[in-house]
Amino acid sequence: MSRRVVITGMGIYSCIGTSLDQVRESLFNGVSGIVIDQARVEFGYKSPLTGMVPLPDLKGVLGRRQRISMGEESEYAYMATVEALRNARLSDEELLAREVGILYGNDSVSKAVVDAIDIAREKRDTQLIGSGAIFKSMNSTVTMNLATIFGLSGVNMTISAACASGSHAIGLGFMFIQQGMQDLIICGGAQEINPYAMASFDGLGVFATDFEHPTLASRPFDKQRTGLVPSGGGATVILESYESAVKRNAPIIAEVIGYGFSSNGAHISTPNIDGPAKAMRRALQQANLTPDQVAYINAHATSTPIGDANEAQAILDVFGGNPYVSSTKSMTGHECWMAGASEIVYSTLMMQHGFIAPNINLEEPDDAFRDLNFVSGTLKQEFDIYLSNSFGFGGTNSALVVKKFNNE
Template identity: 65%
Template sequence: MRRVVITGIGIYSCLGKNLDEVRDSLFKGKSGIILSQERKEFGYRSGLTGHVEEPDLKNYLSRRQRLGMAEQVKYAYLATLEALEQAKIDQDYIDANEVGILYGNDSCVQPVIEAIDTIREKKDTTLVGSGSIFQSMNCTTTMNLSTIFRLKGVNFTISAACASGSHSIGMGYFLIQQGWQDTIICGGAQELNVYSFGNFDGLGAFSIHESDPASASRPFDRDRDGLIPSGGGATVILESYESAVKRGAPILAEVVGYGFSSNGEHISNPNKDGQIRSLEMALRQGNLTPKDIDYINAHATSTQVGDYFEAQALGETFDGCNTPVSSTKSMTGHECWMAGASEIVYSLLMMQNDFIAPNINFANPDEASEKLNIIAETKEQKLDTILSNSFGFGGTNSTLIIKRFKP
């Protein structure tokens, strides 16, 4: 089995529009959450959201190329440009080699609504526009990016709720490990428009702590009252070790473990046993013990039930290890389909810069989180091995482990 390394990363999120901005936000414990009056006026119970500015790509792409891009594709495009540049992969290399793409995405709400509204009003489907179908399909990100970058390798979308981005990296890891591909663009993208989270809000899943947006996301804290939606795009370039060495590419880290499971029970409520099986599988894959993990980037979204079960799963799996834990969602909110990929980017930035980003707003533990070593303030520490969890509706669980690269 071949070693799988990371040669490039890119990010466009509420913490910043590039790696440097995001690194600084993580270190400072800076929140990217705001109160949106547009959402309140639209009818949302909670107007809290991560703030991500939609980019103008006129200086990057032709009108024809932009025509079929949904909102989240724009974020993913810029993240991918940054990752490819860091990996030293140019268009000539892509044209001469099989480079694949696996990207997490699980909704395209706005273009669907806008298309149906046009048809209802005009009674004429031809007025929808030629780009609408490509914006509306769940594979809009892989469809657009594979065309723009002229990719010739594996090409499909991972749709797995809030574990989508993580599973995309896990599946890319498997394909490269087994020798099917040498290079894959992996990642996750999440739309953030006013249409995209209305049904979540209707479930009462969102925090209503609107008086102080920056303190509203409180993973693991006893007083948490719900998650906050966020979005953007995150890209991770996976490559076989042999390919990276042959190209003289920078090797940022190595992917050493991927665990997955299904809870097999309730469609929205998590359970501890499924999460533990995912954690244990990732550790076995990496030939690691719990004591080998230097830091855990938790899934914890700031919901009562979700954080409680994850704290229990981590408490049992890492019993006696005192492993540092934090949830970057305390700063970003829940980036949903993107989160599993963005949190690998966040984790790698911590590894490169020797610090643990804080679980901000953590003041009072509950009976489960009090057993964890929650890092509430930025901590400078060398990190060699990091584990990242992602869980989603339908009981899908994903765990990734990355390691500081050693030849």
């Protein structure tokens, strides 16, 4: 049995907006969410740039017992999920009455771990760490918190796959539903943005260095790119079988039709060309598409010299120069564990509203990949099918293919 898998709701909490409407406007207008973070300056960062996301105020929304178990990434994920469930027309009663699953991408809980250990070191008494600390400091913090808050009874797993975590979560949700194992799954990705989470990255010297002009610092594919800009937040996509969506008269936003994955099996941090190309080909094969049928590619491109160049070559190898290409990370920075999910939200918003967001700060592409069909200014363009790439440390690769829904 192979069932159709549709998207019936989306939610977003990011540095370019904390709602779908805000984010759509930012995407269309090419608005950057990158700022200089004074906390990073004081912390000793070489690069204090980040995509700044406001911390939610959940007092009066959730009880104290619930809040003390939630770290930063769980709060972002909660906000995105509330919006997604509302847009999918899923009530609290329906969540309890049905078997609803959750698959969410997350690969760090740095602040919660550091805070707990600091208390133990200072006080020499582990009981003073607090009863909520353990639930904040586990990698599965997002799924365990959301599953209990919303009363979920289906599949419940965290996907830890570096910067492809959010994409793999959606891909696995797609497979679970396609194979008839679940009807309805909350999928997504979350990323903390506190200084603890990014200090080791900063120490590697991989962050952008244009501190005087924060909004110009993230420049995927541009000759003058100097490195990535870290960011974060939460993004949620409600995946549902077509039959379930029709039965409850749900709004169908789009349809997931392909998921490709691979491992580079080589250097732990330097990406290659063959792995990403394999993931894209596998996604196309599962979607039963030829490369010329994909209108737009939301590139993983993080603004690093080698990563952008290798992905560009992989896209050329698979697609040639036909599809439009842009990286929304030029506006958001690299949302890490969240990025694979947020970029599905971004791309789906574009497809819904007939435009392709620009790869801002792209003034001159590298000579090696000038043949790619880059979008450097907002393009008013209807399109029906896109592919979104997500790659991560350890050589993990994910590619998702999504199409505009039609009842055929």
